[in-house]
Amino acid sequence: MIRSLITLLSVLLVSTSAGQQDPLPSWNDTETKRSIVAFVDSVTRSSSPNYVKPEKRIATFDNDGCLWAEKPVYFQLLFAMDRIRELAQEHPEWEDEEPFKSVIEGDMQGVMASGEEGLLKLVGASHGGVTADEFSEAVSNWFDTARHPETGLAYTDMVYQPMLELLAYLRANGFKTFIVSGGGIDMIRVFSEDVYGIPPEQVVGSSLEATYEMRDGEPVIVKQPGIDFIDDKAGKPVGIHRHIGRRPIFAAGNSDGDHQMLQWTAAGDGPSFCLLVHHTDEQREWAYDRDSHVGKLDKALDEANERGWTVVDMRNDWASVFRDR
């Protein structure tokens, strides 16, 4: 009797508040928003033929260019360069060695010219050779002080308000939200819980080799310079399989690096929703797609158009871009 009363009151409270609030206020009332809401309704309403049990409501989100900005280059690269400059005092040999020389001189073109091999060296030297705790602290300090070269904003303020609302909306509807990023897992975990509401155990990303060691009688996890896993392109479904072990029913990305994740999601047995964020807003953010050196969106855009995946037109679909502060 008491339990029934509680149930009744809870239902009243929930339906009242649901009727009052738009869960996606930063999304304009366009077809994009309506398609998201219609999908969520169709998989959560118990009478729906597309109903999906809560434990299977897995949603995966790319990070760079999907949850936060990625121009002029991936923020992780900016962190790596700042960190190399910080560590350069202990490495006088870097003055004559690429890509370190270019990093120290602030020559982005030189850094890019060092190619994939150069970038791997940079990642190894800036992310490896420290304990996991030391690395987290370095990232955390960087976020506290570094500012974006064009907007002057803290990097964690360059996350997209509409996507924050989308994450919260999905969670309120029983979804478990994951990040599945080509970026480094240990870097994203430093801010994902505070900023996105996504706990470390729901972050999938690229990683370095790691070892367990005793130092002065205390165990530590040491990040090694070698790459363990690249969670990008065909690596994304593999990373999803490895970490989540269940196919998403909702996946969001913005580039060809997300193409296979969206394919994998769309090929599931039940209902699915694939979203691509298309950067079309050079006023409030940046406009780029097929020819961009970061966040190149080409083949995935073609497939989205062919298969009717939802493409966010940032300029028209979003009422605001960066997160409210």
Added chain:
Amino acid sequence: MIRSLITLLSVLLVSTSAGQQDPLPSWNDTETKRSIVAFVDSVTRSSSPNYVKPEKRIATFDNDGCLWAEKPVYFQLLFAMDRIRELAQEHPEWEDEEPFKSVIEGDMQGVMASGEEGLLKLVGASHGGVTADEFSEAVSNWFDTARHPETGLAYTDMVYQPMLELLAYLRANGFKTFIVSGGGIDMIRVFSEDVYGIPPEQVVGSSLEATYEMRDGEPVIVKQPGIDFIDDKAGKPVGIHRHIGRRPIFAAGNSDGDHQMLQWTAAGDGPSFCLLVHHTDEQREWAYDRDSHVGKLDKALDEANERGWTVVDMRNDWASVFRDR
């Protein structure tokens, strides 16, 4: 006002039901049980100096010998051998090749004599070369039909009732429960949700290499024969770091394979609880420790005694062993 009423009624209901039910009925009223309850109380009571926020209540459990039995050998090896025999028709060359020859002839000693290299061949041939979906189906079929050679029980009925209660008790107290096993992640995921209440995304284990491929226009994850990661011994803290990204405050194991996981847990900044299941019951299960070829418990037992970790004496601490049916 309505909200306050609900809160009040909820508190009444919860405290009433808590007073009525023992959450660990298969645990005898010994020091072991009392130490578990005291720890959980100390980290969940908001007025406690050891209070831990819910998002940091990470609990990790070994599987073989901790959540289910592991004698006469790891159940995964029994699956592998059954599967090799099933696949042998397509591999006439196995008749003259170890360890396959011994497997086909049912010669366990011969299998063991093939050493680590032989076991890796066995794992590669029995677990690799199929899609992840095909593998899950093979495991699922095996669980439906295979029976333990000594007890005649289904393998999923050889899980420990007291540990099921412990998992549920921790979850009811805001813990997130994970499996961290040396066994194969894709095998455990087939039954972990149904049997342990642990979803696939909370299973950490050893894995094979995997690739993403298109077959007849459909994307698949293919399990390759090569080993990707061994989640055992020093690999366990690494696997925890990689998958969970947060240090456990509660860890349970039963062998030296869990030693580093327990060390890592105990070395955290805040309160922690380390549990070792000691197999002391040759009547209801098996009795073994320092000299066993599976589940060898030697160094971890010494450290448990030195550091006051809780050691379950299966014979005296558990009122029942295998799960209620």
